[in-house]
Amino acid sequence: MLAKTFTATVVGLQAIKIEVEVDGNRGVPTLLIIGLPTKTVDEAKQRITAALINCGIRIRSKRTIVNLAPADIKKTGSGFELAIAVALLKMYGEVKQDTDDTLFFGELSLDGSLKPIKGALPLVLAASQLGFKQVVLPESNRAEVSTVTSIKIILLSHLQQYLDASKQGFSLPGMTPKKFLQPSRMSSWLDGFDQIIGQTTAKRAIEIAVTGQHNLLLVGPPGAGKSLLAKAAHQLMPPLTQAESLEVSAIYSVCGLTMDGLVTERPFRAPHHSTSKLGLIGGGSQLKPGEIALAHRGILFLDELPEFNRSTIESLRQPLEAGLITFARNNGSVTYPTKFTLIAAANPCPCGFHNSPIHTCRCSLHTLSQYQQKISGPILDRIDLHMFVNAVKIPELTSSLGNAAGSELPPNSADAVIKRIVAAQQQRLERSISQLTQKNMSSNNPESVNAMLLTAEAKKLLHQACNSLQLSARAFFKVIKVSRTIADLSLSERVEPEHVAEALQYRRTHF
16 A cells, blocks of 8 residues: 655755655565665665554555655755654554644654754754644744744654654644844853953944944954954844844754754854865855854854965955855755854964064065965955954053952943943834945945935035045945944944045054
């Protein structure tokens, strides 16, 4: 008797429906899985057989064939096992209810209990689009799908639960969705920003970068506080909205990193400089997301940027520009979103003291040239803000130790900065610019210059600066975008010359 159920697999972030067909014929008793399964799927035969036996099901002495269609898509992972088990139960007559409107996901233990699967969130989110009314998932995946309301979700901890419900003829209850709650900022999150001594100009650059999601390069001697500033930028970022949380969590779910629930804080990814291009960009034989996709809607911090392999750094060109990355293979393509804020840190030379007024640089001109050439012009052109971070002087460090507790917060304290960021972002939302213009702005459309509301004096200064500094078209629009962010921070409706002047200061490269 032919029986079938449905499951799905994730290719990138796209869910593809998989039809599970099971048929038993005369022949040598065996269980054969076809349809381009990987070794992991093929090994499921032993787990499924043991699970059915431990649920009291007698395995029939038949040559049983399991077909996973479509056959031209490679099946990988252990999430198909529950669907195969239910199809076998339908073939045996143990389950008689209609399952054509249900997707099944789950890995089986030998005793029949269900283990969590990777990619549960994108699979559930796509289920209704695939034409299904309900999904069956392991109980262990509850946390990451707890806020989904678009489809009925049935959670099981054991195969026996579904078998008993089928025999008794009642439907299993669906999960009650939870309301999405944004985490509130804790005062301890902001300690890092307030503990940074001095660095007023660098803090200002961090404020601008966070407000407008601009890429930032920090150059300075060892111990100047570059890494601390990057972490402080993450602490200033607002929590993810529900839509953003689902976007980020879907990427993390594919990697099996959402077992504790949705990602609600903006990611902060800081890969080591020995990270390979595959680890940073992603891809490979399984087309998995890399660090740039895991940093989506958050910060990608590349410390010691020149120490990264040059080809690894160059691979960031397209993701920085387009906000996504596509891996094309002979059997299709996979796309991941990569809308992250890049914050990079670097020493000015290998010894770290080039142009230092205190220490003598030990690097030869050839060594300095080789070091600085690791970061190409196209990469530097894609970075909005360039900041040299000077070392804090010892008297300033010493004087900070005697500050009285409870003194009035300075203008660049974390609380004051957050208030300015929130006000600037609110003004940007309320500004009468259409969404189409906002999209054009990010794609370097010339019409967006007028939409930025530059005054005539600001346009004149920008024109003069472009001629004298020989800015590229990309740099031209980046200056405009940074100027608009600075104007928003000052709650100015129009971009004035002083806003453009400050933005131009951040175009001075230090390589």
